[in-house]
Amino acid sequence: MTSKLLTALLLGSSMLATSGAAFAEDVTLTIESWRNDDSQIWQEKLIPAFEAKNPGIKVVFAPSAPTEYNAALNAKLDAGSAGDLVSCRPFDASLDLYNKGKLADLTTLPGMENFSDVAKSAWTTDDGKATFCVPMASxxxxxxxxxxxxxxxxxxxxxxxxxxxxxxxxxxxxxxxxxxxxxxxxxxxxxxxxxxxxxxxxxxxxxxxxxxxxxxxxxxxxxxxxxxxxxxxxxxxxxxxxxxxxxxxxxxxxxxxxxxxxxxxxxxxxxxxxxxxxxxxxxxxxxxxxxxxxxxxxHTDIGMGLNAASKHADQAKTFLSWVASPEFATIYANALPGFFSLNSTPVKMEDPLAQEFVSWRDKCKSTxxxxxxxxxxxxxxxxxxxxxxxxxxxxxxxxxxxxxxxxxxxxxxxxxxxx
CATH class of the missing domain: 3.40.190.10 (Periplasmic binding protein-like II)
Structure with a gap:
């Protein structure tokens, strides 16, 4: 083998290795939220559970103070600096973001079939045709x-x-x-x-x-x-x-x-x-x-949407489909007793008082x-x-x-x- 050929082969293999490394580099998703009281639950329970099943996607939970969230989120979205994932308040504040093109349409997201129309009502357009946040809790x-x-x-x-x-x-x-x-x-x-x-x-x-x-x-x-x-x-x-x-x-x-x-x-x-x-x-x-x-x-309380300008929309959708899963519902609802999963799959609550409240869904109609x-x-x-x-x-x-x-x-x- 000539030295020129060897050099070319080495150069080619190093380029392949470099491009492979670049391709395999972890994507980091950032979550915007007003719930700074549950940071520990995200960092210790929810994010590790997701990352264990989705190597290559890292998630960072970055909440704002509740009273500042709406203004801070709007400013970040306008400046193009908002996170990939957006915690959604119910009804008009989130609908306004969707109407302005700041939140993506999630109607066909895999996992959305796990929620009833009542569960989705806080994040659905007035005409009922589009849903723009995954329901998380009521x-x-x-x-x-x-x-x-x-x-x-x-x-x-x-x-x-x-x-x-x-x-x-x-x-x-x-x-x-x-x-x-x-x-x-x-x-x-x-x-x-x-x-x-x-x-x-x-x-x-x-x-x-x-x-x-x-x-x-x-x-x-x-x-x-x-x-x-x-x-x-x-x-x-x-x-x-x-x-x-x-x-x-x-x-x-x-x-x-x-x-x-x-x-x-x-x-x-x-x-x-x-x-x-x-x-x-x-x-x-x-x-x-x-x-x-x-x-x-x-009553619908919190959901999660996709920043329409996210550079990592596919990975963010993977995360949102997990948020729509029974696994997420079980971890979240038990970590925060009193904030109940909106998922159609029943979640068994470890807290007896929380279980009493959620059991009423089986015998009463929700509104x-x-x-x-x-x-x-x-x-x-x-x-x-x-x-x-x-x-x-x-x-x-x-x-x-x-x-x-x-x-x-x-x-x-x-x-x-x-x-």
Whole structure:
């Protein structure tokens, strides 16, 4: 072999080796998120599980402060410096990013078939034709109760409204506990843990919510006024000074063992687990009468999308398909009890209180909060107005009928249902 040929062969093999190394170089994906409280879960559980099955793809979780996330993300997307993967807030903030071409269409992404239309509703276009984020988790509403208090007073978790008020009467009569821990000072509790918690049993979940969107029902119809009338009956059970009681006050009242029932969102589970020294249980919103179909607010909370300008779209889609998998659902939901997988494959929860909440999906129909999709885009904002009116009704400063009329009049002033 001539020295020239040998040199050529060596040169060729070194070029091949170099190009092979370049080809095999790891791709790094960056996740944008506002959930800086769960960084540890991503770094210790989720990312290692993905990387173990996908050599060549590295993932970095890079959250912003929750209050700064929307502005920071928009600035990065405009500057071309945003991560490949974008944690999606529900509804309009993410829809706006999609409409501006900042989030990719994920309708045909493998794994998207694992989610129901309700699960995808927070990240689907108004016409229902495109979905732009993989649903990750929801929060479920119901009531958390002090099991020790119930046992002491001989109360079983109520299934109907009559049983619910009978239990409250018994707790009040005994005098050891405030029957129910909820204040109206911060307003949102009255709507979120009050009206939106019990309301779906009246307006029949998605049936009523979609009818409201289409203009086929109004907030002045009986099924929308009745939950306000029920809320008005809560007043005698909320304890002295509930009108000045803040959200942290309500949490403390319950965790210190001074209240028997807490109208709840499931996000409280991990907070309460760390603070209480009594046994807890949970029950879904009581139905009006025995035998009625039950409905739960199973509200879409967080998803994940693809930055339309990502240089690593294929690898990012591989990651998103994994986020859509039962494996991701199981790890995520158990690492964050109270944030439930939206995947159609049931996830067995290790935390008993979380398992109680998620078990309601098997017997009740899921819906989302009635004000969140489309109906809070205008002024007055229906979500914020519902906070005010729910608090007014509980405080006794407004009748259920007047509150409902105010909400419908406000909605009529700007919202014209699509025909």
């Amino acid at each position: 929060v479920i509403h119901g009531f958390i109760y002090n099991k020790d208090a119930f046992d002491k007073l001989g109360i079983t978790p109520p299934a109907t409204e009559d049983e619910f008020f009978a239990a409250l009467d018994k707790i009040k009569e005994d005098g050891t506990y405030t029957p129910m821990a909820m204040g109206t000072k911060d307003l949102w509790e009255a709507a979120t843990m009050g009206y939106q918690n019990i309301g779906p049993n009246y307006w029949h979940g998605e049936e009523g919510r979609l009818a409201l969107l289409k203009g086929e029902q109004k907030l002045t119809d009986p099924q929308w006024v009745e939950p306000f009338a029920t809320l008005a009956k809560w007043k005698p059970y909320l304890g002295d000074g509930f009108e000045a009681q803040t959200y942290p006050d309500s949490q403390n009242l319950f965790t210190l063992g001074r209240a028997a029932i807490y109208p709840a969102g499931s996000w409280e589970i991990s907070v309460f687990n760390a603070q209480v020294d009594f046994k807890m249980g949970a029950f879904p919103p009581p139905v009006k009468k025995a035998g009625d179909t039950c409905y739960i607010s199973d 989302i909060r009635s004000t969140y999709q489309i109906l809070s885009r205008g002024t007055p904002n229906l979500e914020n107005e519902t906070w005010v009116e729910s608090a007014n009704v509980i405080n006794g400063t407004e009748t259920p009928e007047a509150a409902a009329k105010k909400l419908q009049d406000g909605l009529d002033s700007w919202y014209k249902p699509a025909k």
